[in-house]
Structure formats: C-alpha cells, structure tokens
Amino acid sequence: MNRHPVILAGLILTLFAIAGSGLVAFTYWQTADRIAQNERDALLHQLHVLVPAESIDNDIISDTVTLQAPDLMGRPETLVYLGRKGGKSVAAVFTPVVPDGYSGPIKLLVAVKMNGTLGGVRVISHKETPGLGDQIEERKSDWILRFAGKSLNNPTLSHWKVKRDGGDFDQFTGATITPRSIVKAAKNTLLYFRDRGQALFERGKAPEKEKKPAADEHG
C-alpha cells in the first residue's frame, strides 16, 4: 500500500473534489430559481406592508432609483423603490442604514407617501442587544409601528427626538441609543424627501406596462 505513487492519492482527491463540486452545482441548479423567487417574494411582501399592494399598480421591485446622500442615508448609495398608480406617484420606499445604533449598522425600510407622511418604518436587520435594543423589531414591540402617519409637521421638526431628549418618541427602559438613532434616520429620510422626493420619480423611468397588482400572488 505504502509504495503506491502519490499520484494515486492526488487522483482520489481530485475525484472527490469533482464529485463534491458536482453535488453543489446540481443543488444550485435545482434551487436557484426558487431562491431568487423567495427573495423577491420576501422583499415584495415587506414593501407591500408599507405600501399596500392595492395602492400601486407598478412593479415596485424593478421601478427603482439610486441616490447619493451619505449624510442623510448613512450609506454612499441608497436604493429607493418607487410606487405608482396609473402613472401617478404614490410613495417612495427608502433603504437607509442607521450608522449610530448601539452595535453595528441597522438597515431600515422607510416608506414616505407623496403628502410627506410616513407609510411606515421597518427594521430589515440589526445587531442590537436582545431584550434591550431589539424592541425595534416589529415582533418584539409595536414601537416601530408608531412611525406610520408621522410627518415633519407631526410632530414638529424640533420634536423629532426621543422623549429623554425633549422630543415626542418613546425610548426603551435602559436603552435610549437605539431608538434615538432610528428616530434620527426616519427624520433624515423625511428631510430628503421634502427637498428631493418629487425629483426621484422623474428620474425613475416610469415604465408604463399595465401590470396587475401582485397582491393575488401572495394572498
């Protein structure tokens, strides 16, 4: 056995590398479409929570623009989903990143309706401490839901803070940093929208293929 050439060992290893890659390639080929569809569905589901499916008739996932406003959005390039109905602008969903949470960046979806009120805010991902900062998750508390309907006039700009800082938004017991950072990010998105929101829809290409609302795909 021991006098077998090293070639044989190499050959065996190669064989297994090929078989292993084959298995992975096969699984990938079998699952790729489904995974892409899952991701699309999940995203659409999230967008529809903020911009109800019946309020728009465009393909909101593809109708996007990218903007550069690192100061307000917390990332160099921010994707915005545009919701329209019958060619008229309905709402824009921003994807800002909160840089100043307690631990690590917090990714948000912030929907703003054309009248400048928030359609809602949701947390996509975060690394805040379980039990403290994670109250920003929808399934942990209803705190995040309270943004819906707010605007720069309600409350007034100087009240876009947590209560501890003299504003209108609750903080959590023992955790002020996380809510403070989210309130600031929501306010910044509203500020951006006030100044340049309309322009986003004109930059977006407004594809006018009549498409049924995707709601029935989801139930």
Next chain:
Amino acid sequence: MSEYGKLVKEGLWSNNQALVALLGLCPLLAVSNTAINGLGMGIATTVVVTLSNGTVSLIRNWVRQEVRLPVFVIIIASFVTAVELSMNAWFHELYKILGIFIPLIVTNCIIIGRAEAFASKNPVGRSLLDGLAIGIGFTLVLFTLGALREITGLGTLFTQADLMFGEGARNLTLSLGDDFKGMLLAILPPGAFIGLGFLIALKNLIDRRATQTKTVPVSAAQPEPTAG
C-alpha cells in the same frame, strides 16, 4: 443490548456529543436562543452528519490514509452547501434566521469527529445509524436548551414555529402572559453557557442516581463521576 441499540443509546445519552464530548459548542451556544431555532439547526446538523457518515463509510476502503482528512472535508463541505441551498429554497424564513450559522456546520467538530472516529472504521449501516443517533442527540440538547432559554428569557415557547411547520403552526406559540418580561441574561450568550452547565449537571445527576440504584446491594459503592 443489541449492537444497534447500543449505538442509539450512545448517541442520545452516554456519548452525547454536546453533553459529554462538549463538541459543537459554537452552533450550540449561538443558535439555542429559541426552541425552534435550536430544532432547525439540530435537524440541519443531523442531515449533514448522517450523510457524511454514510458516504465516508462507503469509501472507507479505497481512500488512502494520506488524503483521507481532505477527502472528508470535501464531503462535509459539499453536503453542508447542498443543505444550505436547500434550506434557502424550501425554508426561506428559517434560513434567514439560521443562515449565517449553516456554513458553520462545516466547522462543527462533531461531524469530522464521527467521520474519523466511527464511519471510517465501520460498515455503512452502522455508520448511518451512528450519524442519525449522534445528530438526534445533538438536536435534543439544542432544542431543550433553546426551549429553556426562550421560556426564561422571553417568556414564550415555540415562537415562529410557522417558519418550520407552515402557517398552521403559528398558534403553537405559548406565552407565559404579557406581564412576564423575561430574564435578559438567558437570551444573551452567557445564558447559553449557564443553561448548558445546568443540562450537563442534570445529566450527571441522573447518571449518578442510576449507578447508585444499581449498586445498592453492594454497600458503600463509590459513585463514579461520569466521563467528561
């Protein structure tokens, strides 16, 4: 006890990889924050360890000694990637929670450990059974620890059961009531260590009781500490 019975008993109890060998601590501690997360990670690990045990056993006679470890690693890594893709395709929500931990199964010492210590020396049937028993033993610990941490930390049990069992399972979730806010410590990483400590102590206690009852006739039998 039959040979197969012995394999099962070892995997589930006397050689439980999490409670006795203390292997696979990284996923064990990271993903055991709720019962369902623990169950999901446990099942994924069970699938991988069973498949890898079976395959390693199949090829044990013609893989040369020098290259056996790299071959095992290739096998395990391929299965893990396949499991990861499948979970992403069929259990997308659960995947989003466990996603980052699935690739870590590759580094779970239990799997390479069983390949090297058992499957490379035993026939296919026994290796498959060993993998299954070891995997289920690991899953039980993950699930129990997850349930304990979830109850003490969040005051709920089986939250997000729908991620694994579909919409119908949504109302499986039990809650201790809204007044119970939970003990933060249980959810944080130290809670996992402490919980595991309690589980190990409990197992040792049960084992000791068992030895004592067996040795009652022999007076003053020395209770043996279980292997660590």
